[in-house]
Amino acid sequence: MTSSTSNSERSLIALSLTVFLALFVGYNVAVKIAKPEGLFLQNQAEKNISTAEDYIFEKKAADTVIVGSSLAARLDESYFGKGFRNLSFAGGTAATGLEIIRRHGTVPKVVLVETNLIRDLDTAFVEAQYQPLSLFLKRYLPSAQAKYRPVNLLLGGLRSKTGTESVVPDANVFANLLANQQSDYSRLPDQDWLRHSTGVLAREVDSLMARGVKVIFFVMPINAILEDSPKARNQLEEYQRVFPPSRYLWIDSLPGEYITADGIHLVPQSARTYAGLLRKRLESGPL
Amino acid sequence: MLFTSLAFLMLLGATFALYYLPFLARFQVFILIVASFVFYASAKPWLLAILVLSCAVNAVSSFGIFRSESLAAQRGWAVLGVSVNLGLLLFFKYSRLLFESVGGDLRQVHGIGGFLLTIPLPIGISFFTFQGISLVVDTFRWKKKGEPIPFFARTFWHHFYNTTFFKAFFPQLIAGPIVKAHQFLPQIARKYFSQLRWDTAFRFLVTGYFLKMVIADNLKDQTFWIAQPYFLSLSTLNLAALLFGYSMQIFADFAGYSLIALGLAELFGYRLPQNFRFPYISRSFSEFWTRWHISLSTWLREYLYIPLGGNRSGAGRTYFNLFTVMFLGGLWHGAAWSYAVWGTVHGVILAAERLVHSDKREAASHWAEHALRIAFVFSLVTMAWLLFKLPHFGDVVGYLKAMAHNARLPISKVMLILIALYSIPVLLYHAHHLYASNNPNRGFLKWHFFFYGAMLFLIAVSSGGSGDFIYFQF
Numbered sequence: 001m002t003s004s005t006s007n008s009e010r011s012l013i014a015l016s017l018t019v020f021l022a023l024f025v026g027y028n029v030a031v032k033i034a035k036p037e038g039l040f041l042q043n044q045a046e047k048n049i050s051t052a053e054d055y056i057f058e059k060k061a062a063d064t065v066i067v068g069s070s071l072a073a074r075l076d077e078s079y080f081g082k083g084f085r086n087l088s089f090a091g092g093t094a095a096t097g098l099e100i101i102r103r104h105g106t107v108p109k110v111v112l113v114e115t116n117l118i119r120d121l122d123t124a125f126v127e128a129q130y131q132p133l134s135l136f137l138k139r140y141l142p143s144a145q146a147k148y149r150p151v152n153l154l155l156g157g158l159r160s161k162t163g164t165e166s167v168v169p170d171a172n173v174f175a176n177l178l179a180n181q182q183s184d185y186s187r188l189p190d191q192d193w194l195r196h197s198t199g200v201l202a203r204e205v206d207s208l209m210a211r212g213v214k215v216i217f218f219v220m221p222i223n224a225i226l227e228d229s230p231k232a233r234n235q236l237e238e239y240q241r242v243f244p245p246s247r248y249l250w251i252d253s254l255p256g257e258y259i260t261a262d263g264i265h266l267v268p269q270s271a272r273t274y275a276g277l278l279r280k281r282l283e284s285g286p287l
Numbered sequence: 288m289l290f291t292s293l294a295f296l297m298l299l300g301a302t303f304a305l306y307y308l309p310f311l312a313r314f315q316v317f318i319l320i321v322a323s324f325v326f327y328a329s330a331k332p333w334l335l336a337i338l339v340l341s342c343a344v345n346a347v348s349s350f351g352i353f354r355s356e357s358l359a360a361q362r363g364w365a366v367l368g369v370s371v372n373l374g375l376l377l378f379f380k381y382s383r384l385l386f387e388s389v390g391g392d393l394r395q396v397h398g399i400g401g402f403l404l405t406i407p408l409p410i411g412i413s414f415f416t417f418q419g420i421s422l423v424v425d426t427f428r429w430k431k432k433g434e435p436i437p438f439f440a441r442t443f444w445h446h447f448y449n450t451t452f453f454k455a456f457f458p459q460l461i462a463g464p465i466v467k468a469h470q471f472l473p474q475i476a477r478k479y480f481s482q483l484r485w486d487t488a489f490r491f492l493v494t495g496y497f498l499k500m501v502i503a504d505n506l507k508d509q510t511f512w513i514a515q516p517y518f519l520s521l522s523t524l525n526l527a528a529l530l531f532g533y534s535m536q537i538f539a540d541f542a543g544y545s546l547i548a549l550g551l552a553e554l555f556g557y558r559l560p561q562n563f564r565f566p567y568i569s570r571s572f573s574e575f576w577t578r579w580h581i582s583l584s585t586w587l588r589e590y591l592y593i594p595l596g597g598n599r600s601g602a603g604r605t606y607f608n609l610f611t612v613m614f615l616g617g618l619w620h621g622a623a624w625s626y627a628v629w630g631t632v633h634g635v636i637l638a639a640e641r642l643v644h645s646d647k648r649e650a651a652s653h654w655a656e657h658a659l660r661i662a663f664v665f666s667l668v669t670m671a672w673l674l675f676k677l678p679h680f681g682d683v684v685g686y687l688k689a690m691a692h693n694a695r696l697p698i699s700k701v702m703l704i705l706i707a708l709y710s711i712p713v714l715l716y717h718a719h720h721l722y723a724s725n726n727p728n729r730g731f732l733k734w735h736f737f738f739y740g741a742m743l744f745l746i747a748v749s750s751g752g753s754g755d756f757i758y759f760q761f
Contacts, residue, residue, distance in 0.1 A: 019740020043508035143748040180516040
């Protein structure tokens with residue numbers, strides 16, 4: 001095979017590749033040296049990936065790990081203090097977090113399982129995080145990790161200057177969102193699917209308990225109307241059928257004044273309050 | 288198989304290596320057909336049967352035209368070919384829509400009827416069907432002229448082989464550009480590694496992957512909020528920004544795909560037609576349609592608008608033709624009436640524009656007027672994209688109502704910043720073209736390597752979550 005590529009063509013491609021290499025190496029070295037903290041994450045998917053990456057690359061698992069959906073994801077780790085990790089995934093479910101814990105070399109002492117939403121274990125997501133080439137690159141090249149994307153560094157800096165954004169809902173908007181949730185929560189999920197999903201969850205829980213992990217179930221507070229809806233009752237009943245309180249540890253509801261943004265997701269102030277109560281309950285002795 | 292997946296890159300590497308091996312030179316077309324079949328069948332192998340059936344239909348009908356001596360027989364074959372093509376498209380893409388539109392309830396249909404109505408849409412069928420029609424019609428037109436057809440093989444099997452390659456060639460199989468038979472078939476010949484246009488392929492591929500992976504895939508995670516019920520809680524400014532972002536995203540997604548397709552074809556020595564020419568600098572809607580999805584608009588003009596009479600049969604007929612073409616062009620995009628409405632909206636605007644400007648010649652005007660006209664066309668085009676993003680009319684109305692009522696809601700600055708950041712490259716891409724076309728002796732061409740290097744860097748470190756190309760669904 002011979003090529004008659006002209007000099008100008010060669011130079012465009014060669015020079016472009018040189019610029020690329022210089023930027024790529026320079027960026028990775030800079031991030032490796034600076035190790036920036038408190039970075040911004042652009043969207044849910046990226047936040048989920050970054051949450052998983054942080055956990056996977058931790059040498060030793062935290063003492064207490066929370067797993068769940070976007071409801072538990074509202075419980076910022078900073079609300080708890082040291083020793084807590086939140087491995088909850090927006091759009092996901094506790095089973096996904098449990099699977100990542102199971103694959104880690106070390107296990108936490110306590111796992112808190114949020115029971116509000118039942119969804120399938122996201123195997124595609126988990127496999128993508130453990131894909132060997134991607135894992136290798138992420139381990140040695142910071143730029144391969146979601147949190148170190150250039151835009152996240154830039155916006156992390158901007159956010160620290162502008163502060164976080166208000167998320168207290170407008171009354172009319174909230175009424176609309178709640179009505180949407182009511183409509184969703186009035187329908188029961190397919191019962192065969194529900195039993196299958198909790199079966200998967202049971203295998204994950206049992207495998208961790210066999211390794212000495214204390215697994216505790218809890219229910220995130222949601223709007224009272226939704227709490228008493230067919231879907232919420234049905235899912236909790238199914239959870240308690242598979243993990244009966246007589247044999248598994250459950251935290252009773254923690255009464256308080258909670259505000260949600262849309263009927264199910266706590267606003268930050270309420271999430272902080274609930275996290276404080278949850279921590280106190282764990283510290284107060286046997287369940 | 289996505290152009291952005293590792294599996295695709297491996298397939299591409301293997302195909303490229305085999306393709307240029309001197310002792311396999313005789314099998315170049317065969318290698319590309321096999322690679323195209325692997326590419327197409329990777330997710331759902333049964334789809335291959337539909338692609339092969341479509342190739343066979345077009346090979347038989349076009350060869351029938353080629354071998355027929357009488358005009359009546361040629362016309363018969365042409366009608367048969369076009370009808371079967373449209374029938375396949377109608378069946379696989381529109382049967383469900385038509386069934387539901389006449390009040391049918393899919394839950395009540397069981398057995399074979401239910402099975403047929405719920406067959407998933409074969410990916411790329413809209414594109415390869417239109418290519419098939421172009422083969423039949425092109426053959427008929429050449430034959431009618433009584434001239435030898437320069438792109439036709441002498442034997443049926445050779446013709447079938449070429450037709451299969453023409454329709455299945457993987458760079459353009461899933462989402463175009465819609466290549467016409469007379470553009471592609473004459474290019475089939477042995478290709479030499481030494482004649483490869485590396486520079487062109489490199490430019491197409493880097494720009495295409497950058498637009499898709501860095502711009503469209505990141506904007507996708509913002510425009511995700513253009514959905515019920517999420518948009519209800521967003522401020523007017525955020526809703527407007529999201530629409531703007533979607534306009535940027537759909538361009539970056541589709542233009543990016545098209546550029547990748549052009550670059551990939553270049554790697555195998557084939558040239559595909561340009562599909563986008565900086566559409567967001569258009570000063571009129573008629574200009575917009577000469578810059579957006581050019582291969583579709585030229586296809587519609589050559590194979591529908593002109594055969595319908597074009598603008599040669601009086602004003603009334605011209606407007607009717609315009610509406611028909613835009614209505615069908617809209618519906619071509621998806622099996623939902625919102626796409627037809629989207630096409631019709633464009634048809635109405637094109638008709639209005641024609642009415643206003645019918646007797647006026649384009650006069651040179653001030654740059655500010657140009658800018659205003661560009662902004663006006665862009666705004667209307669962007670508003671119309673809402674019908675693409677939200678296929679339910681109720682949601683479209685809900686979105687517009689939210690835009691009208693949510694002015695006092697808190698503004699998410701982060702969303703505005705992200706949309707702006709990812710839109711800037713698209714704006715610069717258009718601005719650079721404007722600048723370059725007004726300054727032919729531009730001096731910064733020599734710095735192009737810096738932009739390509741930077742794009743490669745951003746592809747490596749700032750790609751968004753991989754997502755299907757928007758036009759795959761069509």
